[in-house]
Amino acid sequence: MSGEGPSLRERRRVETRRLIQSHALRLFAERGFDDTTVNDVARASGVSAMTVYRHFPTKEDLVLHGRYDHLVAAGVAARPADEPPVRRIGRALVETVRDLAGSADRELLLARLRLMVDTPALRARHLDSQFATQQAIAAALLGDAPEPDAEFRVGAAASACLAAMHVALTRWAREDGRPDLPGLVAAALAAAFGEEFGDDVD
Amino acid sequence: MSGEGPSLRERRRVETRRLIQSHALRLFAERGFDDTTVNDVARASGVSAMTVYRHFPTKEDLVLHGRYDHLVAAGVAARPADEPPVRRIGRALVETVRDLAGSADRELLLARLRLMVDTPALRARHLDSQFATQQAIAAALLGDAPEPDAEFRVGAAASACLAAMHVALTRWAREDGRPDLPGLVAAALAAAFGEEFGDDVD
DNA sequence: CACAACTTGTGAGCGACTAACAGTACGGTA
DNA sequence: TACCGTACTGTTAGTCGCTCACAAGTTGTG
Numbered sequence: 001m002s003g004e005g006p007s008l009r010e011r012r013r014v015e016t017r018r019l020i021q022s023h024a025l026r027l028f029a030e031r032g033f034d035d036t037t038v039n040d041v042a043r044a045s046g047v048s049a050m051t052v053y054r055h056f057p058t059k060e061d062l063v064l065h066g067r068y069d070h071l072v073a074a075g076v077a078a079r080p081a082d083e084p085p086v087r088r089i090g091r092a093l094v095e096t097v098r099d100l101a102g103s104a105d106r107e108l109l110l111a112r113l114r115l116m117v118d119t120p121a122l123r124a125r126h127l128d129s130q131f132a133t134q135q136a137i138a139a140a141l142l143g144d145a146p147e148p149d150a151e152f153r154v155g156a157a158a159s160a161c162l163a164a165m166h167v168a169l170t171r172w173a174r175e176d177g178r179p180d181l182p183g184l185v186a187a188a189l190a191a192a193f194g195e196e197f198g199d200d201v202d
Numbered sequence: 203m204s205g206e207g208p209s210l211r212e213r214r215r216v217e218t219r220r221l222i223q224s225h226a227l228r229l230f231a232e233r234g235f236d237d238t239t240v241n242d243v244a245r246a247s248g249v250s251a252m253t254v255y256r257h258f259p260t261k262e263d264l265v266l267h268g269r270y271d272h273l274v275a276a277g278v279a280a281r282p283a284d285e286p287p288v289r290r291i292g293r294a295l296v297e298t299v300r301d302l303a304g305s306a307d308r309e310l311l312l313a314r315l316r317l318m319v320d321t322p323a324l325r326a327r328h329l330d331s332q333f334a335t336q337q338a339i340a341a342a343l344l345g346d347a348p349e350p351d352a353e354f355r356v357g358a359a360a361s362a363c364l365a366a367m368h369v370a371l372t373r374w375a376r377e378d379g380r381p382d383l384p385g386l387v388a389a390a391l392a393a394a395f396g397e398e399f400g401d402d403v404d
Numbered sequence: 405c406a407c408a409a410c411t412t413g414t415g416a417g418c419g420a421c422t423a424a425c426a427g428t429a430c431g432g433t434a
Numbered sequence: 435t436a437c438c439g440t441a442c443t444g445t446t447a448g449t450c451g452c453t454c455a456c457a458a459g460t461t462g463t464g
Contacts, residue, residue, distance in 0.1 A: 124326035153393035163365035191355035
């Protein structure tokens with residue numbers, strides 16, 4: 001038997017999903033998000049509009065699908081527990097971003113950020129998704145049933161860090177990915193918190 | 203002539219606007235934002251749907267209309283120029299929020315925040331509007347044509363402050379406006395920046 | 405009173421999104 | 435191999451947010 005590999009159905013599913021998303025990102029980059037209809041994406045992908053919606057709950061998810069919450073949360077959890085929360089979170093963000101900016105997903109990430117920067121609906125959705133990231137960070141630092149007050153404080157710290165990172169991501173996309181992304185994130189965090197976040201420093 | 207008072211047209215205009223918004227907020231509070239159509243709002247207000255759109259560009263603006271950017275920016279500009287940006291912004295936010303939470307708009311503010319907290323679309327739009335606030339703060343601190351690098355640093359600081367404040371606003375709405383709002387905002391800022399933001403302290 | 409400016413309602417239409425139904429291909433089973 | 439439940443897809447129709455074009459009524463002005 002051919003191992004426990006995913007079934008044909010599963011492979012097709014992820015393949016059409018990938019196909020649809022790649023056509024979507026291409027069309028959005030060419031004509032803009034608002035000037036591309038879901039029907040356009042469907043036609044370009046050779047499927048019906050309904051199929052697009054079955055794979056992506058909303059048009060915006062064609063761009064935003066793919067969360068990094070667990071990566072960030074794992075990075076935060078991995079940092080020494082005796083660091084103050086802001087440093088823990090901030091440095092974990094810099095590390096996570098370094099991994100992403102060096103990976104094969106770099107171009108994908110850049111394309112998505114470019115769209116986000118100048119499409120209000122996408123920008124808004126992305127900011128709201130940071131709310132989920134914030135909660136993932138809080139869970140990583142405090143466990144599943146945290147005391148409300150501690151959750152409040154950690155939530156404030158996490159959302160402040162994420163907001164600073166967002167400014168860095170925005171600038172990175174605006175400058176077409178030329179600057180060093182982890183450096184930008186570290187600089188944004190330093191500007192906000194008056195502290196070093198480059199992880200070469202001890 | 204009857205002075206320079208607003209014309210009849212103008213008075214009617216602001217009156218219908220107020221009427222529509224009050225009916226909208228009432229209906230949204232009763233049935234929820236997503237389960238209330240713009241047509242419902244129009245009917246309740248005794249106007250056509252088109253009129254609603256002429257006064258409010260989108261359904262979401264029925265809740266979000268009314269920006270505080272200029273208030274915040276003025277507050278930031280009013281603080282001593284020798285303070286570091288984060289303290290300047292943070293304390294200005296606490297002061298602005300104190301004014302608002304004590305004013306007659308308090309119930310209106312609370313109603314709008316309640317809707318924002320549990321309606322994803324509104325939450326997202328509100329977060330995105332903080333982007334505009336961030337730019338207003340940067341403009342207040344740096345003038346109209348700032349150097350990109352300084353704008354980046356101030357933007358990071360401002361967005362981090364606003365994110366922390368948002369956590370406080372969320373909690374305030376979740377607890378039905380019972381806690382002291384400026385105190386909550388100060389606590390969130392303190393948790394994020396490890397510094398005091400109550401303006402009684404020197 | 406006449407004319408311009410403004411506001412509103414109506415109707416048609418687009419696009420995002422959903423629900424219901426039907427057809428087809430896959431996966432395991434006898 | 436033949437069979438059947440399951441999953442995936444397409445089609446159709448419909449709701450809702452939102453825009454445009456046009457007509458009609460009201461307000462302000464000479």
